[in-house]
Amino acid sequence: MTTLSLAQPLNYLAPVVAVDRHGPLARDELVDALADEYGFGAGDAAVASARTLGLLTGERPHELTEQGELSATVLRGYGVEALDDLRLLKAETRGSTVAERHRPLAILLRNAFSRHPEFGLLLDALRAEGPRVHFLDLVERLVHEYPNVFLGAFCTTRGAVRARQLIESGQTRRLYADQSVWRDVIRNNVLFNFVQQLKHVGVLSPATLSHSGAMSEYDPDEKPWILA
Structure with a gap:
């Protein structure tokens, strides 16, 4: 993805x-x-x-x-x-x-996204967390239930290597509980480009705020993902 x-x-x-x-x-x-x-x-x-x-x-x-x-x-x-x-x-x-x-056209795009295996699982995770999703709660669900989706969709290339090592060594919790870790492994554009896509295709509400700044400036408490 x-x-x-x-x-x-x-x-x-x-x-x-x-x-x-x-x-x-x-x-x-x-x-x-x-x-x-x-x-x-x-x-x-x-x-x-x-x-x-x-x-x-x-x-x-x-x-x-x-x-x-x-x-x-x-x-x-x-x-x-x-x-x-x-x-x-x-x-x-x-x-x-x-x-x-x-x-x-939004429905056409959403259907195309949903046919992608990783996106389909991500959509399941979002719905399970909704209707108001705290980003780190979503990360927690993904790393425990759909770790490959988390690694493939949310992580940088280098971050995926580190995240996999943490998962395999039993330190999964650090991926959503340790600020220094999740800010290091997650791609910045998940919080902007990906959120914008989800809003465009009608998965997230237009009221959801994307984050275009540095990862170090992101506060998930201030910007929940709101399902449409």
Whole structure:
């Protein structure tokens, strides 16, 4: 899930729109199309994320998977036939969320996320903790019930190594009770980009506050995750 690193999940649909319109594309061609027709400079991340969500094939040139074809059908039915159409929709969500402005697309994205095994388990953990989730309570549940989800979705590469060592040595509690540890192992963008994604797809309420500052400045008591 670390490939799902962009704050705006509509960007994950951009490769689908491009391939649906132009046919199979080599990676460089796809990235160029996103830059030229969508005005988006992080095309590599969008392509990687579309693959993670099972919307694009991994082979070169990239084609739509069955789920990608279904997504393209939904997008066309919603009036999105070109990358510029998607760009205009994205612009409409500034200061809001996809779930608030374009609910059918939020549902499409949420379903794509939910089919990903790690995200599905994370969603289960969130619902078990909800409706108001303290971040460290979520971490506690994940490290005990779904440790691989915690390691893969929440930790930096180096942090995952340290977290695994703590889990295997029976020091799991330090991952949510020791401030110096969880601030060291967890990726900063979990608190901003990932929270923003969850708000856009309608998992978290727009009232949830993301955290864009340094990890050392994050106070989970002040910024609970509120389920939609």
